[in-house]
Amino acid sequence: MIAVIDYRAGNLTSVMKALDALGYAAVVTAEPAVVRKAEKVILPGVGHFQATQVLVESELATAVRDSIGQGAPFLGICVGLQWLFEGSTEAPATRGLSVFSGQCERFATGVKVPHVGWNQVRVDAQSRLMRGVEDCSFVYYTHSYRAPVVKETVAVTEYGGSFSGAVERGNVMGVQFHPEKSGAAGMQVLRNFVELAC
Amino acid sequence: MLTKRIIACLDVRSGRVVKGVQFVDLVDAGDPAELAARHAAAGADEIVLLDITATHEGRGTLLDTVRRTARQLFIPFTVGGGIRSADEAAAVFDAGADKVSVNSAAIANPQLIDAIGQSFGAQAVIVAIDARRVQGRPVSEAEVFVSGGRTRTGRRVIEWAREAEARGAGEILLTSMDADGTRAGFDCELTAQVSEAVEIPVIASGGAGTAEHFAQVFQLGKAHAALAASVFHFGIADARVLKQELAQRGVRVRLPC
Numbered sequence: 251m252i253a254v255i256d257y258r259a260g261n262l263t264s265v266m267k268a269l270d271a272l273g274y275a276a277v278v279t280a281e282p283a284v285v286r287k288a289e290k291v292i293l294p295g296v297g298h299f300q301a302t303q304v305l306v307e308s309e310l311a312t313a314v315r316d317s318i319g320q321g322a323p324f325l326g327i328c329v330g331l332q333w334l335f336e337g338s339t340e341a342p343a344t345r346g347l348s349v350f351s352g353q354c355e356r357f358a359t360g361v362k363v364p365h366v367g368w369n370q371v372r373v374d375a376q377s378r379l380m381r382g383v384e385d386c387s388f389v390y391y392t393h394s395y396r397a398p399v400v401k402e403t404v405a406v407t408e409y410g411g412s413f414s415g416a417v418e419r420g421n422v423m424g425v426q427f428h429p430e431k432s433g434a435a436g437m438q439v440l441r442n443f444v445e446l447a448c
Numbered sequence: 449m450l451t452k453r454i455i456a457c458l459d460v461r462s463g464r465v466v467k468g469v470q471f472v473d474l475v476d477a478g479d480p481a482e483l484a485a486r487h488a489a490a491g492a493d494e495i496v497l498l499d500i501t502a503t504h505e506g507r508g509t510l511l512d513t514v515r516r517t518a519r520q521l522f523i524p525f526t527v528g529g530g531i532r533s534a535d536e537a538a539a540v541f542d543a544g545a546d547k548v549s550v551n552s553a554a555i556a557n558p559q560l561i562d563a564i565g566q567s568f569g570a571q572a573v574i575v576a577i578d579a580r581r582v583q584g585r586p587v588s589e590a591e592v593f594v595s596g597g598r599t600r601t602g603r604r605v606i607e608w609a610r611e612a613e614a615r616g617a618g619e620i621l622l623t624s625m626d627a628d629g630t631r632a633g634f635d636c637e638l639t640a641q642v643s644e645a646v647e648i649p650v651i652a653s654g655g656a657g658t659a660e661h662f663a664q665v666f667q668l669g670k671a672h673a674a675l676a677a678s679v680f681h682f683g684i685a686d687a688r689v690l691k692q693e694l695a696q697r698g699v700r701v702r703l704p705c
Contacts, residue, residue: 261541297569366649368493368702369450388702392571409450431524
């Protein structure tokens with residue numbers, strides 16, 4: 251069973267709909283116990299980094315840490331990817347999970363912010379998450395803050411410099427783009443995640 | 449590199465897509481879910497569904513239509529038309545929309561923009577602006593109209609676009625009432641000045657007749673996206689054809705596989 255964490259950041263309908271179309275059952279939950287028991291965990295989210303503060307206050311963050319510790323695959327989407335880093339200048343007082351090192355920052359001046367629309371990803375051929383997604387495929391982004399490129403980056407996008415489109419370390423994965431809104435390429439990414447062996 | 453977006457717009461009345469010239473002589477053009485899927489397959493970057501039903505009964509039908517259309521659609525999906533409150537927006541999001549477009553209700557109650565943005569994120573709110581200019585007068589004097597372009601508000605377009613941005617709108621959908629329905633080209637001057645006045649992306653609408661018009665509004669008009677509504681009913685075959693022509697004109701677009 252797949253747990254989709256509801257922390258009141260944005261709308262979960264599109265993620266649930268995409269999982270349904272792939273033929274996978276998922277539950278929307280805000281219960282740490284449900285997260286601990288789930289085979290896979292998805293943390294969606296659009297909106298402000300501050301919204302992730304709820305995860306810490308509700309012990310969901312601890313549940314996610316436990317789940318990751320047990321080896322259950324984890325996928326953070328958008329702010330869900332950013333939360334896997336140390337933090338974000340969008341909400342300096344709110345700490346991330348620090349699975350990946352570095353801070354998320356606002357796009358530099360000189361480009362329109364937010365970064366909205368279809369942009370390309372340079373894909374790491376070794377990635378399990380991005381398997382079957384052709385290099386230079388287009389995916390849909392909508393965000394104002396971006397995560398740095400780190401050694402675990404498996405998809406890179408250029409917009410006023412390079413940033414992490416996707417990251418992957420073991421079973422801990424994140425995508426800055428919206429796979430549920432990225433047509434066939436996005437559905438391939440979601441399929442790769444839901445089909446990972448537990 | 450970020451590409452220019454082609455957004456297919458479906459005008460829906462009582463659960464059916466309609467086509468007509470400036471909302472006159474509307475004829476049935478098909479089922480919204482089928483047409484949205486067809487546009488997505490042809491390479492449209494997003495779908496906008498505009499509800500032109502005025503009646504109360506029609507609103508229930510709208511949610512059903514949104515639900516059916518969203519089910520098999522995996523590209524961004526915006527719903528607009530008659531959304532007056534954050535609760536109404538929430539119902540549309542629950543039905544499967546990714547963004548809502550607000551127009552008259554935002555002018556009447558600008559707080560609506562803040563309210564939807566705070567609950568669903570700025571990226572989920574598009575403020576639609578219907579603009580009208582007096583011929584020969586500068587863009588700075590362009591005025592916002594509401595109620596389908598029938599009622600003047602006395603508000604300047606650029607000032608309202610800036611306020612919408614400050615209140616947390618994620619994008620501006622700018623329709624030139626003067627160009628709308630003419631199929632003689634977008635108002636590139638208006639679009640460029642609004643685009644320069646705000647940081648958020650501007651979607652151009654009104655006046656499209658040819659691929660050249662789209663190229664102009666991206667290059668001269670500095671638009672980030674353009675709405676294609678009746679042009680797909682009366683002119684260009686579909687998004688694939690339009691994008692191939694745009695690519696030949698040097699516009700960066702996402703070409704369908």
